[in-house]
Amino acid sequence: MKEYAFGVDIGGTTVKIGLFNSKGDLLDKWEITTRKENEGQQILPDVASFIQAKIAEKKVTLEDVAGIGVGAPGPVDGDGNVELAVNLGWKNLNIPKVLGELIHVPVKAGNDANVAALGEMWQGGGKGHKNLVAVTLGTGVGGGIIINGEILSGATGSAGEIGHLHIEDNEEIKCNCGRAGCLEQYTSATGIARLAKSFLEKDTRDSVLRTGNISAKSVFDAAKNKDAVAIDILDKFGFYLGKGLASVAVVVDPEVFVMGGGVSKAGDILFDFIKPYYEKYAFSPCANVKFTTAMLGNDAGIYGAAGMILK
Amino acid sequence: MKEYAFGVDIGGTTVKIGLFNSKGDLLDKWEITTRKENEGQQILPDVASFIQAKIAEKKVTLEDVAGIGVGAPGPVDGDGNVELAVNLGWKNLNIPKVLGELIHVPVKAGNDANVAALGEMWQGGGKGHKNLVAVTLGTGVGGGIIINGEILSGATGSAGEIGHLHIEDNEEIKCNCGRAGCLEQYTSATGIARLAKSFLEKDTRDSVLRTGNISAKSVFDAAKNKDAVAIDILDKFGFYLGKGLASVAVVVDPEVFVMGGGVSKAGDILFDFIKPYYEKYAFSPCANVKFTTAMLGNDAGIYGAAGMILK
Numbered sequence: 001m002k003e004y005a006f007g008v009d010i011g012g013t014t015v016k017i018g019l020f021n022s023k024g025d026l027l028d029k030w031e032i033t034t035r036k037e038n039e040g041q042q043i044l045p046d047v048a049s050f051i052q053a054k055i056a057e058k059k060v061t062l063e064d065v066a067g068i069g070v071g072a073p074g075p076v077d078g079d080g081n082v083e084l085a086v087n088l089g090w091k092n093l094n095i096p097k098v099l100g101e102l103i104h105v106p107v108k109a110g111n112d113a114n115v116a117a118l119g120e121m122w123q124g125g126g127k128g129h130k131n132l133v134a135v136t137l138g139t140g141v142g143g144g145i146i147i148n149g150e151i152l153s154g155a156t157g158s159a160g161e162i163g164h165l166h167i168e169d170n171e172e173i174k175c176n177c178g179r180a181g182c183l184e185q186y187t188s189a190t191g192i193a194r195l196a197k198s199f200l201e202k203d204t205r206d207s208v209l210r211t212g213n214i215s216a217k218s219v220f221d222a223a224k225n226k227d228a229v230a231i232d233i234l235d236k237f238g239f240y241l242g243k244g245l246a247s248v249a250v251v252v253d254p255e256v257f258v259m260g261g262g263v264s265k266a267g268d269i270l271f272d273f274i275k276p277y278y279e280k281y282a283f284s285p286c287a288n289v290k291f292t293t294a295m296l297g298n299d300a301g302i303y304g305a306a307g308m309i310l311k
Numbered sequence: 312m313k314e315y316a317f318g319v320d321i322g323g324t325t326v327k328i329g330l331f332n333s334k335g336d337l338l339d340k341w342e343i344t345t346r347k348e349n350e351g352q353q354i355l356p357d358v359a360s361f362i363q364a365k366i367a368e369k370k371v372t373l374e375d376v377a378g379i380g381v382g383a384p385g386p387v388d389g390d391g392n393v394e395l396a397v398n399l400g401w402k403n404l405n406i407p408k409v410l411g412e413l414i415h416v417p418v419k420a421g422n423d424a425n426v427a428a429l430g431e432m433w434q435g436g437g438k439g440h441k442n443l444v445a446v447t448l449g450t451g452v453g454g455g456i457i458i459n460g461e462i463l464s465g466a467t468g469s470a471g472e473i474g475h476l477h478i479e480d481n482e483e484i485k486c487n488c489g490r491a492g493c494l495e496q497y498t499s500a501t502g503i504a505r506l507a508k509s510f511l512e513k514d515t516r517d518s519v520l521r522t523g524n525i526s527a528k529s530v531f532d533a534a535k536n537k538d539a540v541a542i543d544i545l546d547k548f549g550f551y552l553g554k555g556l557a558s559v560a561v562v563v564d565p566e567v568f569v570m571g572g573g574v575s576k577a578g579d580i581l582f583d584f585i586k587p588y589y590e591k592y593a594f595s596p597c598a599n600v601k602f603t604t605a606m607l608g609n610d611a612g613i614y615g616a617a618g619m620i621l622k
Contacts (some may be wrong), residue, residue, distance in 0.1 A: 031523060071473060074597070078459075130468050141330040145562070148389075154564020155442050156596040164594040166554060166562050177595060243477060250476050251456070251562040253465020285467040286387070 002066035004308040006051055007119075009112060009301030010072045011035065012087035016048060018302035019054065022066065022310055024123050030054075040089035040189060048102035069305030070095050071115030075157025082111035108308040112301055114151040114160060117144025119260070119304030122311045124295040125258040133247070133254045134294065135162065137263035140176070141184035141191075145252055149311065152252075163188070165244050167194035188242040189216040189263050192233070197232045220266035234273045242277025249278075249286040260294025267293075313377035316620040317362055318319050318430075320423060320612030321345065321383045323398040326358060329613035330365065333377065333621055335471050341365075341615060351400035359413035378417035380616030382426030391420035408593030419619040423612055425462040425471065428455025428569070435606040435621045436569040444565045445605065446473065446556070448574035450486070452495035452502075456563055460622065463563075474499070476555050497551040500527040500574050503544070510544045517561025531577035546585045553588025560589075560597040571605025578604075 001022050009016040011034060018029040032050055035042040047070075055062065072095060074085035080096040095109035110118070117134035118128075126132040130149040136142040141163030147150040152159045163184035164177050171181035185191050196214045200207065207229035208222045222230035245257060264270060271291050281286050296303050312333050323343060329340040343361055358381075366373065375429075383406060385396035391407040406420035421429070428445035437443040441460040447453040450484040452474030456463040463470045474487050474495035482492035487567040496502050507525045511518065518540035519533045533541035556568060575581060582602050590598050607614050 091599055098318050118334055147463060152458060152563065154597075155566040155600070156564055158560075158596040159562065159564035161561050161564075161594055161596075165558055166592040179592070179594075247476055248562055250471075250472050251468055251559050252463065253470035253472075255466040279478040281490070283469055283490075283574065285469040285472075286465075289466070 003064045004060060005066045005306045006068045007302035007303055007304070007306030008047055008068060008070045009115070010043060010047075010070065010088065011112070012036070012073065015043065016298070016302050017047065017050060017054075018299065018306060019058070020303075020306040020310060021272050024303075024307070024310060026299065026303070028054075029299070034088065036089050038089075039091065040085075043088060043090075044095070044099050045102060048099060051103060062103075062105060065105045067108065068103070069115070069308035070099065070107065070109040071112040071301045071305045072109060073112050073278075075155055076109055076111045076153070078304075080107070082109075106309065108185045110151050110304075110308065111144075111153065111157060114144040114153065115141040115304035115308065116296075116300035117146055117160070117304065118151055118307050118311070119296055119300040119302070120258045120260065120294050121146050121149070122307035123303050124300060125260070125292040126256055131252070131254050132256045132258055133160070133162075133245075133248055133252065134258045134260060136261040136294075137189065137259065138261035139189055140190045140260075143248075145254070147252065149217035151308075162244065163250055165247060167240050167244050183240060183244045187237055187244070187263075189261075192216040192219055192237055192263065195235050195236055196230075199229060199236070203229055205229050216263050217266070220269060224269060233246075238273030239277045240299060241276045242279075243281045245274070246247060246278050246281035246283075246286070249289055250283045253286055254289060256290040256292055258292050258294050260297075260300065264293055314375045315371060316377045316615035316617045317379045317382045318385050318615070318617030319358055319379060320426070320616055321354060321358075321381065321399065322423070323347070324382065326354065327609070327613050328358065328361060328365075329610065329617060330369070331614075331617040331621060335614075335618070337475050337610065337614065339365075339369075345399065345406075347400050350402065350485070350523075351396075354399060354401075355406070355410050356413060359410060362414060365432065373416060376416045378419065378620035379410060379414070380426070380619035381410065381418065381420040382423040382612045382616045383420060387420055387422045387425075387464070388468055389464050391418070393420075406447045417620065419441040421465065421615075421619065422455075422468060422570070424453040425455040426615035426619065427571075427607075427611035428457055428471070428615065429462055429618050430607055430611040430613070431569045431571070431580070431605050432457050432460070433577060433618035434614050435611060436571070436603040437567055440566045442565050443567045443569055444471070444473075444556075444559055444561070444563065445569045445571060447572035447605075448498060448500065448570065449572035450500055452499045453572075456565070458563065465612075473555065473559055475556060478551050478555050494551060494555045498548055498574075500572075503527040503530055503548055503574065506547055507541075507544045510540060510547070514540055514543075516540050526579070527574050531580060535580060549584030550588045552589075553585045556585070557589050557592035557594075557597070560600055561594045564597055565600060567603055569603050569605050571608075571611065571612075575604055
């Protein structure tokens, strides 16, 4: 078996690159700037040059490299085609083809959220499972679905976009996607802060949240200190997320939900709010699904990218 | 290539068996009684004897048979294990192992609804697609999901059980599954009749539905004749089903929804009620999914079972 693989996670600001051995250990990692000018034409050549240089520096030969995995923002189909990646300027680009012509090793590519989900399955919070849903509660809500150890991309690359699951019929404020009532409007960091402001306006009780900045973190901190309003806010958060994940479960029936993103740093209290509603709304055979926390943080993308080659 | 395969669809009353050629043509089909006594021990031996007899009768040799596919009611895992099939009396039975010892050809097995979905993909309304969701609107609501041409079973065999997608928070009447507010409570044949009764109680307008039996068929027939109450009832049906399928789409992102079951016999009017709500609630990239009608009727199960071997 070839000894090494590279995992590449292309973001709008930087490209993260990791060198892994075939056991899945991260040996070294770096970041380079994402050069987006000229429709992002330089991005993959930059990646290729950097990897060539690192191969030389590490005294590795190309024959020792099993391949390069790449995660990119936006829809990526099963063959690694990107129709449009607005954050990079890319249009109609096939990542494996372009990168494979620059550096002669096998290349695989996927959407960054899906690739990160694969990383959590391979070496993170979902290790030991082949069927999982990764949920990222950050500024927005993202998701990645792994079925039998493989990324589920879907017909348009939108599989697992659970932030845009419709969950509330009575919402008037629009989501970024243009519709109203999406899961992300209540369960992202932004969504929790919005819920909090709306609760505080309608509620007359004292709360530590009436002073200082309101953020997802301040709401969780207040709830940990038994602030009654904060607890009610997170009960509503748990209602939406528990109900939403119950819908996801009856469709793909995962072994485990792996929760990541900034909001997941609140810790186990997260599950205290989600699980009662999940269990209430889930189809009985799915009610005993496991909930775990993502373990790889910002490295999930490079792990998953390497995992596409090595797992 | 071997010339033939058998597709077996085991139901609680009869077992349907089809003989297919390798092109996917159904050459002949039969039904035998499902002998459920003694925990259903005789079912697979009956199938084996019947197939042996048919092979002899058709002057085919076992060497010409590529294999036998089997659909069975209840959860069946990816290896063909059945933990419990209440309708048959089966407990902890591995279909490929038991049947493969009785008749020495490759055997594959899956849940009947999932296998029927595969049948529609292979030779029915989903032909030409590899990612689809089959929706069966019958006495209940069932579903089957095909990803990259393969059945999605899920961790507990419950993937695609979309009849039990939670869709209504304000429901007091329990679904058969023990919870309240499931999609099947509003969009099955039974559910449509229930919606109709509830609308007629609250509404004072004249309607042809106030005389005669109320059934899903009578509601669709009345709507075709412009009965205003029937149209409102089906608008509600379309709201629930459109919203539910939009949730399914943002999870698995299929190319096509294939609608089957007794209710789908209403014809294209079905889509007139579903699509406006589907498009309202679907994540934009999934909004252009195709809707088609199942084509194989009660034969979908034997087609899909043979398809597991031949596709």
